[in-house]
Amino acid sequence: MAKLNQNNILLLIKWLISCCTIGFFVGSICAFFLFSLNWVTQYREDHTWIIYGLPLAGFIIALSYKYWGNPSSKGNNLLIQEYLYPQRRIPLVMAPLVLFGTLLTHLFGGSAGREGTAVQIGGAISDQLNRWFDFDKNERRILISIGITAGFAAVFGTPLAGTVFGLEVLLIGRKRYLGILPCLLTAYIANYSCQLWNIPHTHYPIQDAIPTLSLKNIGFSIIAGILFGATAWLFTGAGDFFNVQFKKIKSALLRPVVGGFILVLVITLFHANNYIGLGIPMIQGAFSSQANYYDFIIKLLLTAFTLSAGFKGGEVTPLFFIGATLGSALSTVVPLAVSLLAAMGFVAVFSGATNTPLACIVMGYELFGIQPIIFIGIACTVAFLFSGKKGIYSAQKGGFKEKFYRKLNL
The missing domain is CATH 1.10.3080.10 (Clc chloride channel)
Structure with missing residues (x-):
């Protein structure tokens, strides 16, 4: 019984460290990403001629993935594949590559978003904990889920939606409920960590009266x-x-x-x-x-x-x-x-x-x-x-x- 309790305590400590570490680092990196994204967007709007450099930006992005991150080019699909069929650790280089590529895309006028970047940063960082902790196959799935959750929650400021997204996107219509608590904890830590850097999120208020439900x-x-x-x-x-x-x-x-x-x-x-x-x-x-x-x-x-x-x-x-x-x-x-x-x-x-x-x-x-x-x-x-x-x-x-x-x- 004492050994069982000790194992449970060690398991709890392992997951608390994992959630806090992933939440803080992913939230902070997403804050830097959002700040940088706002800057490059403003620069592009002030210097509209820069869009003529879009072909060169595309070449630089492709070159960086060719030499440093070929598996990372799969993007979100790589995270899903590793969740479903674990084979090897998600490369850490995915995080800086997608961050760099996204900022270049937006600076030169590509039409793209930001969620893929945040999710890939979260997934790449979270999977690195396998270097220090001994996660089995199912635990690694939870690890990938909380990385996705952290990125989504931080970049949009929606921790509850981030929690559900990190579980739902991996298996349509089926969720692994063991991952809910660590995903929820990580989502709030990531969101709070992003807010610590005073990075605002966009608000979209409904200005009209809501009609009756008929x-x-x-x-x-x-x-x-x-x-x-x-x-x-x-x-x-x-x-x-x-x-x-x-x-x-x-x-x-x-x-x-x-x-x-x-x-x-x-x-x-x-x-x-x-x-x-x-x-x-x-x-x-x-x-x-x-x-x-x-x-x-x-x-x-x-x-x-x-x-x-x-x-x-x-x-x-x-x-x-x-x-x-x-x-x-x-x-x-x-x-x-x-x-x-x-x-x-x-x-x-x-x-x-x-x-x-x-x-x-x-x-x-x-x-x-x-x-x-x-x-x-x-x-x-x-x-x-x-x-x-x-x-x-x-x-x-x-x-x-x-x-x-x-x-x-x-």
Whole structure:
């Protein structure tokens, strides 16, 4: 009995050290990342000519991955693969490479996000604890989960959503409940560590009154959810299409160069500067006034093209942009408030593209409060079901969703 208690105490100490270490370091690095991202974004906006260097930036990113981080080029899919089929430690070099690549992408005008960077930093750092602690296969899975959780929670300031995302994204429809407590603890430590550096997070307030919950409004929410799901499917399909086209270029070093030239041409000819980078001002604008009907599709195509060409970042903030502007534009035909539809689209397109409806509902609560949660919940769930068999992470296993589509013979 004494030996059993001693083992339990040692196990508890091991996990407390792991959670605190991962939470602090990932949160602090994400704070540096967010600060740097704000700086490069401001610099690009003050010096718009810099986008002409996008092909060179793409070449430098491709060169860095060729010589220092070939396995790391798989990005989030590498984390998922190591979770499902553990083979070797996630390389630590993934963290600085994706950080450097993302900052270069945003500095020179690529359309990308930031979640992928934070998640990969978290996963790479957390897996290094295998060097000092003896984690078995299942414990290592929890370790990867808390790394993903820490990055997501810190970069968005949503620890509860980060906790659920770190568990849900790895196995669609199935969560390993043993990982909840360490994920939750790490998420709050990472979020607090990021806040210690006085890095602000963006807020998106719902400015309109929330309508009553009626059968009519539920029906409108379902219709909106179907459209959000179809948009998530379109984003995944666009990414797959552009990936196939870029693979026709044999040299991986040339892909982002060619992609960079095309992006510069498109951005310059169509004056599309509002659609590059994160696009935070346009997301915020979608909550206060009706967006153009074409805003979401421009951002969708630019982001899918940018990431397929080999530039770095993430898909989630662009998905927020796509969803918020689509929801805002839908207010012309769907009789719900503009800011409510923007909020629903904000998380619902993300839900459909990443196959994480529960995490997105929780994020909706953390960002927008409890009042619109029923409408957000309907939109996220319907979007998840209507977004196709797979999402943006090809390494995910289908689970419930795969069975759902199999029964429909789709």
